Amino acid sequence: MTAAARVSQPSASMTPQADQVAAFECRSVSKRFPGGTLALDDVTLRGEPGQIVVLVGPSGCGKTTLLRCLAGLDSVTAGEIHLQGRDAAGVQPHLRGVAMVFQNYALYPNKTVAQNIAFPLRMSRVPRRERDARAREMAEILKIGHLLDRRPRQLSGGQKQRVGIGRALVRRPAIVAMDEPLSNLDAQLRVEMRAEIRALQQRLGMTVVYVTHDQTEALSLADQIVVMNGGAIEQAGSAEEAFNTPATPFVAGFLGAMNLVSATGEAIPLPRWLSADDRDVVATIGVRPEHLIAGRPPEGRWSVSGRVISSELLGTERLVAIRVGHNGEQSLRIRVPAELPLSSELYVWAQDEHLHAFDGDGKRLNGEGVR
């Protein structure tokens, strides 16, 4: 990932290409706040034009800080941010071609919907007639054309966020930064808006950098998912990649709540596919609750047994936790059919390809030949 490798050549195509100018690029970006907190730790990331890049992670992982640095609301302590191939250092927020949608909408309370949407145009001195027309057009696209004369306090949460999105898109930014835009909406509306944001993004062909702590939202929206933890990137790649082959135990646990058990001690067997070298360094074994099968294992399969400690009905399935390991100090969650009679002691097993292994530094061990 060197700067010299990229030649400035704008392309209308949406598929990422090696020679295409990145929509945005962070090179070894670090951010330390005046208090001393290191919010971003050597973050390197590239977003292709027309992608939805989702930054996901727990609270305080630095995802919002990264977004604010991209938008120019915060400055970076070290490293470079390039937007459309140009170094963004010292460039004012409104000149970066980055618009932002806020979690709490950040609408101007004393302005009408139309005035809110048209505000960025007004600030860049677009003639009144044109900005009215563009605000109206934007409102129609977002299905809030009938609300133009309302004020924010007369709107529902979903309507407010549509106005926020309209205000961000009206000046046709290259990049739209969305900071947990759906977190304040109820569950059903969140799913609807998610689909609409996706449709809108494809229709307008913009690059979206989307911050969320909701893994479902992240997986469903992302062209590129970026899992962050403690200010650093744990894994960046396609959603399938991050979900199917998590690079670290953190990613495995965060996306889809994988079971992670310590591989040290006799009670937990190791996956058969681990090479001899890997067997020496393996520290953690992971398997998803839905990949564990209850019952006596076929010969040679990875399996454990344990005492049932809790059982939670999810509907057609039941989430059962069992105690496993040397002294029974570890637990595994497993999804079993709800009608399955439960004994106090449970055998569970898994297919080889559903097992994940990580070494003591949290690096993924892939074995040889198995996948």
Place this chain on the structure above:
Amino acid sequence: MIGAVTAERSKQDRRLLRIPGTDGVIGWILCAPAAILLGLFMIVPLVAVSVLAFFGWDPLTQTDHAVGFANFSRILTSPDFRSAVLRTLEYTVLTVPVTLLLGLVIAVAVNNVRHGAMVWRTVFFLPVASTLAATSVAWRFMFYPHTGIIDQTIGRVLPVQGWLQSTDLAIVAVSIVGIWQALGTTIVIFLAGLSGVPRHLHDAAALDGATAWSRFWHVTWPALGPATVLALVIDTRDSLRVFDQVQVMTEGGPLGSTTTLSYLLWQRGIHYNDLGGGAVIDLVILLVVFAFIGIQLRTAGRRLNDGATR
């Protein structure tokens, strides 16, 4: 559904709070301390003044006697009174707009100071914490003709000298002290208002390309609505009742040019032993303050309620 549950709940709560056989007596007892204080210090004096306004004091017989509306017609038609009304309005016009504007500017400045904001806040609030009558003495020395620091500095540059002896400048001098005193409270009110301006609105405005001035005009100023109305009402009320620095610095002079309503009230009621006349002036001040605040809330109240902070 949820509403019904909450209603049921609050009914239960009320039942729990009620002590059987007391029939709300407890409520009255709990309200009593505040009600008694309010009565003693607000209602009783108001009634007393209203009654006094209809009585005259005869120095010869040393007795009170009812005089009907005589006090009103005597005071309200006197040139002293009309002059005092004009002086009070003049003082209010001189002080309130300047106080609000300066207060706003200083509050915004202090709010943006990166280091030592606490020091600045304290500095500007000090006049409020000190006694105006006492600091007015210091101001009187500063305005002292020829030898005072103001004549020694400003007086050397500008053709203004002997402030407190000039029928034109004395009211300005008194106003300057009034502004100096009122600034502290005004700044604190605006600072409180500024702390309520959501940061994400400023972020949004910065991304929308708003300049510092546009950000103030489109984000800060609308959000300061309630603070502005509060400061306006408080400063107007204080200005209409100005007394301390007039008493200490000019004693209403020269030639009555700083005799405001409150000073006239004191002069009449206490100095001349004309309690009835003083009471009339007091009622007038009360009415004027009510009228002003009423008009202000009527016209600016929308800003108060808008509370454009969300």
